[in-house]
Amino acid sequence: MKPDLTFSEQVSDLSHQNVRRCYYCLRCTAGCPAAYAMEYTPAQILRLVQLGQKDTLLSSSAIWLCIGCETCGTRCPNEIHAGAVIDALRQLAIAEGVAPAEAKVFKLHKAFLDSIRTWGRLHELTMLMEYKLASLDLFSDLDMGLDMFIKGKIHPLPKRIKGVDEVKKLFEMRD
Amino acid sequence: MTTRYAFYPGCTLHSTGVEFGASTDLVCHVLDVDLVEIPDWNCCGASSAHSIDETLFLALPARNIAQAQQVGLDDPASSSELSLAIPCAACYSRLAAADLALRQDEAFRARMESALDFEYQARVRPRNLLDIMANDFSQEVLRAKVLKPLEGLKVVTYYGCLLIRPPQYTQHWDDPEHPQTMDHIVELMGAEAVPWSYGVDCCGGSLTLNRSDVVVHLVDGLAQAAHEAGADAFVTACPMCMANVDGRQLYRGGPPLPRPPKPDYEPLPIFYFTELMALAYGQPMKKVLARHLVDPRPLLKRLGLV
Numbered sequence A: 001m002k003p004d005l006t007f008s009e010q011v012s013d014l015s016h017q018n019v020r021r022c023y024y025c026l027r028c029t030a031g032c033p034a035a036y037a038m039e040y041t042p043a044q045i046l047r048l049v050q051l052g053q054k055d056t057l058l059s060s061s062a063i064w065l066c067i068g069c070e071t072c073g074t075r076c077p078n079e080i081h082a083g084a085v086i087d088a089l090r091q092l093a094i095a096e097g098v099a100p101a102e103a104k105v106f107k108l109h110k111a112f113l114d115s116i117r118t119w120g121r122l123h124e125l126t127m128l129m130e131y132k133l134a135s136l137d138l139f140s141d142l143d144m145g146l147d148m149f150i151k152g153k154i155h156p157l158p159k160r161i162k163g164v165d166e167v168k169k170l171f172e173m174r175d
Numbered sequence B: 001m002t003t004r005y006a007f008y009p010g011c012t013l014h015s016t017g018v019e020f021g022a023s024t025d026l027v028c029h030v031l032d033v034d035l036v037e038i039p040d041w042n043c044c045g046a047s048s049a050h051s052i053d054e055t056l057f058l059a060l061p062a063r064n065i066a067q068a069q070q071v072g073l074d075d076p077a078s079s080s081e082l083s084l085a086i087p088c089a090a091c092y093s094r095l096a097a098a099d100l101a102l103r104q105d106e107a108f109r110a111r112m113e114s115a116l117d118f119e120y121q122a123r124v125r126p127r128n129l130l131d132i133m134a135n136d137f138s139q140e141v142l143r144a145k146v147l148k149p150l151e152g153l154k155v156v157t158y159y160g161c162l163l164i165r166p167p168q169y170t171q172h173w174d175d176p177e178h179p180q181t182m183d184h185i186v187e188l189m190g191a192e193a194v195p196w197s198y199g200v201d202c203c204g205g206s207l208t209l210n211r212s213d214v215v216v217h218l219v220d221g222l223a224q225a226a227h228e229a230g231a232d233a234f235v236t237a238c239p240m241c242m243a244n245v246d247g248r249q250l251y252r253g254g255p256p257l258p259r260p261p262k263p264d265y266e267p268l269p270i271f272y273f274t275e276l277m278a279l280a281y282g283q284p285m286k287k288v289l290a291r292h293l294v295d296p297r298p299l300l301k302r303l304g305l306v
Helices: A007-015 A027-031 A042-050 A054-058 A071-075 A082-095 A103-119 A124-135 A142-150 A164-172 B018-030 B046-052 B054-068 B089-104 B106-116 B129-136 B139-144 B181-188 B212-228 B239-248 B273-280 B297-302
Strands: B003-007 B033-037 B082-086 B124-128 B154-158 B233-236 B270-272
Touching: A007 A042, A007 A082, A027 A042, A027 A071, A042 A054, A042 A082, A054 A082, A071 A082, A082 B046, A082 B054, A103 A124, A103 A164, A103 B046, A164 B054, A164 B106, B018 B033, B018 B239, B018 B270, B018 B273, B046 B054, B046 B089, B054 B089, B054 B106, B054 B124, B082 B089, B082 B129, B089 B106, B089 B124, B089 B239, B124 B129, B129 B181, B129 B273, B139 B181, B154 B181, B154 B212, B181 B273, B212 B239, B233 B239, B233 B273, B239 B270, B270 B273
Parallel strands: B003 B033, B003 B082, B082 B124, B154 B233, B233 B270
Antiparallel strands: none
16 A cells, blocks of 8 residues: 555654664564454554554554553563554544544543543543443443442442542643 | 551542552551542543543643642651552553653643643652552561461462553563562462462453453453462452453453353452452451452452451
8 A cells, every 4th residue: 555654753753652663573462462353463563654554554453452551662672662652543543533443442431531521530330321322332241330339349429529620621731 | 657658549449449449548557657648639541541642641640740749748758759659550650651751851841830830849759559568668567467377378469561561660660571579478478479470461451341352361361370370369459450350250241242151260369469468467358358259258268367
């Protein structure tokens, strides 16, 4: 596919990682817990960034499966944090309006941040309700949720922090 | 003498990680540690902020650094540096990242100071509770309070991911590939930390609800390895590891994802390291232990530890 010649630099700027230093030793991929489920492994993602393959990457499922465990960044001999690169790719996908290939992963992150914006802290129950309605994933894990609720691990009612306006201000800084 | 720390509990410590909060309180009581909660803290952003938002990734935890600066401890030493104790591995990592950015990135610091109306003093040091317990207290002090050594209990120590890496944030308070602090504490409590190779492998973190298949796959790998190592239980210092390992051995996810088969191994209980400390210190743990999903009480009864 035709390369986007500015893409590599754009990703390096946003992630603060020098993607050009990757010489493909595959340590990132060898240690990645999610690589088995990705259509492009972390090393392949770095290579595709080097080759300017923007559309392929932004519409990939792989960028949404990175767990952010930092195994890759800790082991990279060139000090590239592939996790930070993948964060940047997700952020670019959102900014460019590319539909996330793992829609439910995106919707959970969004519901999580909405909870922080509303309450200042995470409130699991309302966050999960928003996530389930948005993703239409209504019936998964009700058994586990009920067990946790009975054991007092999920609070029924949220509490708002006093400084929630300050938190909102941080959200507005993005715009 | 009372030792004081500023304290950031994080959202899970009173909800899904309630056992961590309760046992931390009990252990701190025994060791005469006073945790001074920082005022009106907010969520650190966990896995979600950095995943989809470049600004919030550091801005949300930066507010907590600003809030922590308001904590005054009646300790002359605290005027130079204030240790901020953080039990949750993810909260710890986010606050450490934000503090590093405030220290090193002038543009970011200026933006935060103006948005939050504060002056960054570079005196709050985010530290994980495990680091504090293992490195601020001598073996003699930790061991002296043991009333009921956890004899016969064989555990694997499960460090997971953000607790000990990346080293830019942790500054090597423990080795990112071969951590030992939790092993050290577990052995001081009289339990045996059996060797295994999965201590720094990831549990699947925030994919637990939307790609539970991935988390079940990872947790099965961990549980099988723990069995092969001859362990009776896991020990963790992270509420996310706890939720995944405790939950996904029993509750396998789906529908609409195809439900993975029931595990072909016996689910193993998982403890916070503070729970093992509280047990060894003879603290009342009945209510706390009742809240686990994989019930640890039959194991503890068999070993005569409750």
